[in-house]
Amino acid sequence: MNKVAQMIIVLTSIGIISGGLLAIVSGWADPLIAANQKAETEAAIFRVQPDGKKYQQVENSGFELYKVMNENNQTTGYALVYEGNGFSGKIRLIAGLSDDLNNISAIEILEQVETPGLGTKITEEPFTSQFKNLETNPKIDWVKGEKPDKSNEIQTITGATISSKAVVAILNDGISRLKKLRDNGGLK
Amino acid sequence: MKKQVTLSKEFFKGVWDNNPVLKQLLGLCPTLAVTVSAINGLAMGLAATFVLVMASLLISSIRKIIPAQVRIASFIVIIATFVTIVDLVMKAKFPDLSKALGPFIPLIVVNCVILGRQEAFASKNNPGRAFLDALGMGTGFTIALLVLGGIREIIGSRTFFGIQIMPDQFEPWLIMILPAGAFLTLGLILGAVNVYIDRKKRLEHESIIAHYKRVGREELIEELEVK
Amino acid sequence: MELFIIFISAALVNNFVLAYFLGICPFVGVSNKLSSATSMGMATTFVMVITAIVSWLLYNLVLVPYNLAFLQIPSFILVIASLVQFVEMVIKKVSQPLYRALGIFLPLITTNCAILGLALFGSMREYNFLENVIFGLGAGAGFTLALVIMAGIREELDLADVPKPFQGAPITLIVAGILALAFMGFAGMI
Numbered sequence: 027m028n029k030v031a032q033m034i035i036v037l038t039s040i041g042i043i044s045g046g047l048l049a050i051v052s053g054w055a056d057p058l059i060a061a062n063q064k065a066e067t068e069a070a071i072f073r074v075q076p077d078g079k080k081y082q083q084v085e086n087s088g089f090e091l092y093k094v095m096n097e098n099n100q101t102t103g104y105a106l107v108y109e110g111n112g113f114s115g116k117i118r119l120i121a122g123l124s125d126d127l128n129n130i131s132a133i134e135i136l137e138q139v140e141t142p143g144l145g146t147k148i149t150e151e152p153f154t155s156q157f158k159n160l161e162t163n164p165k166i167d168w169v170k171g172e173k174p175d176k177s178n179e180i181q182t183i184t185g186a187t188i189s190s191k192a193v194v195a196i197l198n199d200g201i202s203r204l205k206k207l208r209d210n211g212g213l214k
Numbered sequence: 215m216k217k218q219v220t221l222s223k224e225f226f227k228g229v230w231d232n233n234p235v236l237k238q239l240l241g242l243c244p245t246l247a248v249t250v251s252a253i254n255g256l257a258m259g260l261a262a263t264f265v266l267v268m269a270s271l272l273i274s275s276i277r278k279i280i281p282a283q284v285r286i287a288s289f290i291v292i293i294a295t296f297v298t299i300v301d302l303v304m305k306a307k308f309p310d311l312s313k314a315l316g317p318f319i320p321l322i323v324v325n326c327v328i329l330g331r332q333e334a335f336a337s338k339n340n341p342g343r344a345f346l347d348a349l350g351m352g353t354g355f356t357i358a359l360l361v362l363g364g365i366r367e368i369i370g371s372r373t374f375f376g377i378q379i380m381p382d383q384f385e386p387w388l389i390m391i392l393p394a395g396a397f398l399t400l401g402l403i404l405g406a407v408n409v410y411i412d413r414k415k416r417l418e419h420e421s422i423i424a425h426y427k428r429v430g431r432e433e434l435i436e437e438l439e440v441k
Numbered sequence: 442m443e444l445f446i447i448f449i450s451a452a453l454v455n456n457f458v459l460a461y462f463l464g465i466c467p468f469v470g471v472s473n474k475l476s477s478a479t480s481m482g483m484a485t486t487f488v489m490v491i492t493a494i495v496s497w498l499l500y501n502l503v504l505v506p507y508n509l510a511f512l513q514i515p516s517f518i519l520v521i522a523s524l525v526q527f528v529e530m531v532i533k534k535v536s537q538p539l540y541r542a543l544g545i546f547l548p549l550i551t552t553n554c555a556i557l558g559l560a561l562f563g564s565m566r567e568y569n570f571l572e573n574v575i576f577g578l579g580a581g582a583g584f585t586l587a588l589v590i591m592a593g594i595r596e597e598l599d600l601a602d603v604p605k606p607f608q609g610a611p612i613t614l615i616v617a618g619i620l621a622l623a624f625m626g627f628a629g630m631i
Binding site for chain 2: 029032033036037040041044047048051052054055056058059062066141142143144
Binding site: 239240242243244246247286287290291294295297298301302317320321323324325326389392393394395396397398400401402404405406408409412 | 459460461462463464465466469511512513514515518519522553554557558561562565604605606607610611612613614615617618619621622625
């Protein structure tokens, strides 16, 4: 009896103390973590929309979408966060789009698990800078092993064709959904 | 009566003689997973050392009131609490590092080094000794991770702690930062450690034989050979 | 389709053992005989699927609604430990042959980081219930596959002339490295 009581008391008090301690620590850390995440998203939005000064999340769009404005509250464009399958897992990216959705201002890869040294080149120059001012109509296309000659084409990375194509496919998918949303009046 | 070990030995046994990674092969999951760079290895090593030291101190101070039947459960809850604290602090203060180490900080809970030291040492010794033991084991663990991470970073991405130290002409070996590189490097390091130990043993053996020869007691040599 | 991708990804492309290094301890420890590797793999898969179910329910029905996400690690590990104990008791009651086959491996599974890793990955990636179960099944299948292949190689390795300092763990790790390289061939399937 004594043994059992001791077991229960010790385990319960360890549980309560640890729960209480964690509640205190997480009460301190949670606002900081949330602030970190917010700062990260904010920085990414302004990197893909360099002229933007303010932003506002578009509600009820079904995906993560931000409307970006300059200091006079004029809309400069949109920032779209979208994800899809890459070579060995999910690729998550943010793309800046012009107000009429016809041009990309810049893209940035937020998360990826591609092959180090090969697929991870999608996060670096010169691949990402190819998307600057790229046309999105009728859709983004890619060429392999040669310089692109149309204004809606990019060149895939040697040794990482699938990863490069995945980025293009994710962008096309996200932008076409965005255009559909606009045509249905969801961006007002 | 158990022979008391000196305090410095309590610390240094974990660094080399009983190094958790190189000699006991414990805690291999985080060792292999996070060591793509020296900084990751160091961060993981320090995080695990912090948890190990705190848990050992606490558990050895309350070792007398924990009933034997529920000791493992108590150890796990205490370890998990410290791990969560480390995880939250890292997320709040070092978001980049926390992203790089990903889910491997929470997985410190099931790192066999930590639970193993509680069961084998902290629950049987006073807080002072438990502290030294934990600090030694943690140091050994951190050194092993740092060495592995350093080798993989230098050969795999030409850098050490992010600073380029290999010439541009050196083409980085991608395999070193791939999962396969972790297995291969650790396998080779373990092999090298074994080679070193074998050599040391042989030299010791030879010096004993030489000593016996000098004092003219050949019959002891035969005894040694049999052993 | 999404479910199939999750399964393939967990089993082959991002194999728990060879790409995420989860469950290395049993991988090095139990992979020297084909028969015990198969049993260990099956026991682990079994526990993984149940863990996927229980951890999802715990996280999404208790921890998130009550703002207790900071208790995730302690609660997951306690649930896994009691789950393994419970499964052991049930198997012992229900089927003696199964208990004899899996029994001794079950206690080892508690400290297998692959199980906790599975629970943590599942909540991190915000899978829905069905996706999480499939993820558990895929991870278990991948673990079993890696373990069985390794055991097959190690049985042959006993006959090979390995330099003495490399016998045991070092050569096992080197073989695992080559295996990890081979598994990289699965990338691109998703």
